[in-house]
Amino acid sequence: MVRSERRQEQERVNEVVEVIGGKIETITGKKSNVKKGIVDLRKNFWEDVTVNLDENDDVYETQASIKQQAELLSERERRHGLMNKQLKTLFRLQDAPYFGRIDFCEEDETKSEPLYIGIGSLMDEKNEDFLIYDWRAPVASMYYDYAPGPSKYASLDGEVRGNMTLKRQFIIREGKIKGMFDTGLTIGDTLLQAVLGGRASSHMKSIVATIQKEQNQIIRNESDRYLIVQGAAGSGKTSAALQRVAFLLYRYRKTLRSDNMMLFSPNPLFSSFISSVLPELGEENVVQTTFKDFIEERIGRDLQLENPFDQTETCLTMPEGEQLKTRIAGIRFKASLKYREMIDHWLEHLKVQGMSFRDVTFQDRIIVSGADIGSYFYALPNEQTLLNRLEQVRDWLLRRIAAFSKKERKADWVLEEAELLDKSDYASIFESLQQKKQFSEETFDDYDREEQLLRKIVMNRRIKPLRRRVKQLEFVNCQKVYSEIFYQEYADESVPDRWTDICRATRMRFEEGDCPWEDAVPYLYMKEKIQGRKGNQEIRHLIIDEAQDYSPAQLAYLQAAFPRCRMTILGDINQAIYAQSLGSDTMLSEHLYEKDEVKKLTLMRSYRSTKEIMNFSRVIVPGGDNIQPFERSGKLPEWIDTTEAGKPKVIFDKIQNFKANGYETFALIGKTMKECKEAYRLLKNKMEVKLITQATYQFDKGFIIIPTYLAKGIEFDAAIIYDASRDNYSREHERTIFYTACTRAMHELVLLSSGEASPFLNDVPVEHYLHTQETD
Numbered sequence: 082m083v084r085s086e087r088r089q090e091q092e093r094v095n096e097v098v099e100v101i102g103g104k105i106e107t108i109t110g111k112k113s114n115v116k117k118g119i120v121d122l123r124k125n126f127w128e129d130v131t132v133n134l135d136e137n138d139d140v141y142e143t144q145a146s147i148k149q150q151a152e153l154l155s156e157r158e159r160r161h162g163l164m165n166k167q168l169k170t171l172f173r174l175q176d177a178p179y180f181g182r183i184d185f186c187e188e189d190e191t192k193s194e195p196l197y198i199g200i201g202s203l204m205d206e207k208n209e210d211f212l213i214y215d216w217r218a219p220v221a222s223m224y225y226d227y228a229p230g231p232s233k234y235a236s237l238d239g240e241v242r243g244n245m246t247l248k249r250q251f252i253i254r255e256g257k258i259k260g261m262f263d264t265g266l267t268i269g270d271t272l273l274q275a276v277l278g279g280r281a282s283s284h285m286k287s288i289v290a291t292i293q294k295e296q297n298q299i300i301r302n303e304s305d306r307y308l309i310v311q312g313a314a315g316s317g318k319t320s321a322a323l324q325r326v327a328f329l330l331y332r333y334r335k336t337l338r339s340d341n342m343m344l345f346s347p348n349p350l351f352s353s354f355i356s357s358v359l360p361e362l363g364e365e366n367v368v369q370t371t372f373k374d375f376i377e378e379r380i381g382r383d384l385q386l387e388n389p390f391d392q393t394e395t396c397l398t399m400p401e402g403e404q405l406k407t408r409i410a411g412i413r414f415k416a417s418l419k420y421r422e423m424i425d426h427w428l429e430h431l432k433v434q435g436m437s438f439r440d441v442t443f444q445d446r447i448i449v450s451g452a453d454i455g456s457y458f459y460a461l462p463n464e465q466t467l468l469n470r471l472e473q474v475r476d477w478l479l480r481r482i483a484a485f486s487k488k489e490r491k492a493d494w495v496l497e498e499a500e501l502l503d504k505s506d507y508a509s510i511f512e513s514l515q516q517k518k519q520f521s522e523e524t525f526d527d528y529d530r531e532e533q534l535l536r537k538i539v540m541n542r543r544i545k546p547l548r549r550r551v552k553q554l555e556f557v558n559c560q561k562v563y564s565e566i567f568y569q570e571y572a573d574e575s576v577p578d579r580w581t582d583i584c585r586a587t588r589m590r591f592e593e594g595d596c597p598w599e600d601a602v603p604y605l606y607m608k609e610k611i612q613g614r615k616g617n618q619e620i621r622h623l624i625i626d627e628a629q630d631y632s633p634a635q636l637a638y639l640q641a642a643f644p645r646c647r648m649t650i651l652g653d654i655n656q657a658i659y660a661q662s663l664g665s666d667t668m669l670s671e672h673l674y675e676k677d678e679v680k681k682l683t684l685m686r687s688y689r690s691t692k693e694i695m696n697f698s699r700v701i702v703p704g705g706d707n708i709q710p711f712e713r714s715g716k717l718p719e720w721i722d723t724t725e726a727g728k729p730k731v732i733f734d735k736i737q738n739f740k741a742n743g744y745e746t747f748a749l750i751g752k753t754m755k756e757c758k759e760a761y762r763l764l765k766n767k768m769e770v771k772l773i774t775q776a777t778y779q780f781d782k783g784f785i786i787i788p789t790y791l792a793k794g795i796e797f798d799a800a801i802i803y804d805a806s807r808d809n810y811s812r813e814h815e816r817t818i819f820y821t822a823c824t825r826a827m828h829e830l831v832l833l834s835s836g837e838a839s840p841f842l843n844d845v846p847v848e849h850y851l852h853t854q855e856t857d
């Protein structure tokens with residue numbers, strides 16, 4: 082590239098930076114005016130409204146005046162927020178105004194127009210021409226989709242065709258061009274090489290400057306209600322999902338806000354790992370949760386919900402045997418739609434018998450017994466839904482409670498308690514009596530009236546929680562109704578092997594007040610069918626990451642819980658970690674959706690790890706030879722044979738080595754938390770290391786120990802697999818765990834084994850790794 086061209090580009094950058102500087106100044110000035118306005122409005126709020134409560138008309142006028150003032154205030158606050166957002170984007174643009182340029186000559190035109198693309202759009206001073214196009218603007222899609230030559234984009238007025246005569250990339254920092262390349266087919270392998278060759282960080286970065294064509298399809302998809310993405314480890318699923326959120330927020334900015342979108346992430350650590358991407362793109366973070374937190378909130382406090390990580394830990398650490406086989410058979414069956422059908426039959430059956438009710442009690446006295454509620458319930462016509470009948474029971478119970486309360490008011494304890502009421506309560510009683518004109522100094526029964534009111538207050542307060550529970554239909558004993566499923570007789574073909582043992586184990590857990598993770602969604606499904614629950618109408622788009630770990634039953638539950646939602650569903654079947662996902666359908670299975678509502682895209686190119694790490698890892702999983710590693714070279718993975726006693730020294734040396742190579746994040750990855758704790762005990766006195774647990778919400782640079790199920794979705798400069806021996810990784814369901822662990826490494830991968838090594842390593846050609854032996 083000729084030097085003068087670079088000079089010209091730098092001159093343009095300078096001009097744009099100057100415009101940005103001007104805009105920052107103008108907006109900052111306006112912002113401080115708006116702020117002053119807000120402060121004044123808040124200070125003088127009550128002075129500026131007309132308050133008059135004498136007559137009805139005056140009250141309305143007062144209300145209208147308050148409303149008008151509040152609206153004015155919130156409009157100013159909204160403007161202030163918007164200005165803050167604009168300023169944030171402008172400051173980012175000031176540092177790096179754009180990262181790409183395309184020259185495009187529209188059909189029927191004779192001259193190419195240069196278009197510069199950055200993280201936000203910018204108009205010139207006269208607000209006439211775009212100096213920078215937002216990467217999400219329709220025209221910018223050509224930058225990601227085409228090499229120079231014939232190209233097109235979908236504008237709001239239809240398709241625009243033409244010829245792209247130039248495609249250029251920039252690396253600009255602090256307003257200075259650090260690199261500039263004209264690129265061909267894919268977006269700058271040179272730039273991608275530079276980005277991927279950098280250090281891992283404790284926070285994910287945005288990829289707008291180097292989005293690949295196949296990722297762009299995901300980001301800009303608008304036509305499909307359910308978009309499924311099956312992608313190899315490190316293929317950019319999470320990255321594409323986050324840029325997609327930013328795209329949708331831009332595309333539908335008039336109707337979609339960040340709190341209309343919700344992201345399900347695998348664990349809190351991952352949530353914090355990805356939390357900086359959207360702000361980096363000038364957008365607010367969407368609502369984030371884990372599936373466990375979402376379910377727990379809905380189940381309430383009746384049951385002690387098992388954590389999915391504990392379920393996994395149990396399955397991975399339990400000795401081989403009958404108990405483990407039963408647990409896994411139960412987990413798989415309860416994840417299936419067949420079990421959901423079983424629950425549907427049970428719900429039908431409940432119309433005739435099987436409902437169980439709690440006694441409605443007050444201070445250990447039964448107002449209405451569970452048995453009486455059952456009789457009342459089943460005396461109602463059974464063509465009505467369960468919910469309709471429960472609502473009638475609820476009204477009947479509330480009447481019974483009211484009658485009880487009226488009688489109970491006369492009890493001595495009520496008066497005793499009334500004497501302990503606050504002065505303010507007495508004042509309000511006096512006021513209310515006066516208002517009702519029931520209190521006059523001449524009457525004899527004023528004291529009686531006062532006492533009656535006091536008794537009423539005490540009783541109402543005491544009975545209120547009970548009334549609330551009844552209103553929420555908590556008199557239904559859902560726990561018992563659910564465990565009854567496991568006392569019923571079923572035809573052999575409708576139940577899985579080991580059904581009797583599964584029933585026994587489930588009943589036991591529920592009787593102890595525990596809800597195993599595999600029962601959580603089926604239980605909630607049943608409970609909400611009985612007690613009714615409205616779907617969430619606020620959330621309009623769900624993004625589900627690591628979707629290989631969600632079962633068909635969990636999908637069905639989410640569809641019912643978010644009836645209006647579109648979904649972006651991302652995962653990798655080769656990284657399934659939970660027992661429910663292995664060998665069965667998962668949320669990634671296309672046939673679980675309506676045919677015309679779903680689209681499945683596949684990402685086969687993997688960007689995270691070096692070619693050597695990917696060549697090593699992909700052999701471990703079925704179909705792995707289709708995964709294409711990105712051409713970035715590094716060291717061969719190293720498999721070190723050592724003794725148990727020799728491990729700490731080997732690890733210590735490796736860590737020193739990583740540090741010397743300039744790496745900043747390195748992880749020792751264990752299969753289970755049990756293994757991680759052992760490793761931590763051995764290492765903690767020898768080096769600086771942190772153990773990551775379910776309760777860890779953030780990790781920093783340095784050396785950490787982490788189980789695979791918490792490392793999912795995260796990446797490190799270098800990773801050490803703590804125990805790659807046969808004892809640890811040989812069962813078929815451990816294959817995906819092993820693969821997930823290996824693919825966390827960006828630049829270097831080390832595997833330790835003592836004794837016989839994992840048979841999964843037999844699949845890897847010897848030229849793909851370095852095998853060394855360390856003796857004490």
Ligand SMILES: Nc1ncnc2c1ncn2[C@@H]1O[C@H](COP(=O)(O)OP(=O)(O)OP(=O)(O)O)[C@@H](O)[C@H]1O
Pocket residue numbers: 273276277286288291292293296312313314315316317318319320321653656688689793794795796824
């Ligand atoms: N187009 C791209 N440009 C630059 N970096 C990219 C691109 N695509 C992916 N990456 C990088 O590759 C790494 C892996 O991306 P990401 O975590 O999104 O992949 P994933 O498919 O979700 O991985 P996994 O399934 O293993 O969790 C990240 O460091 C990301 O920044």
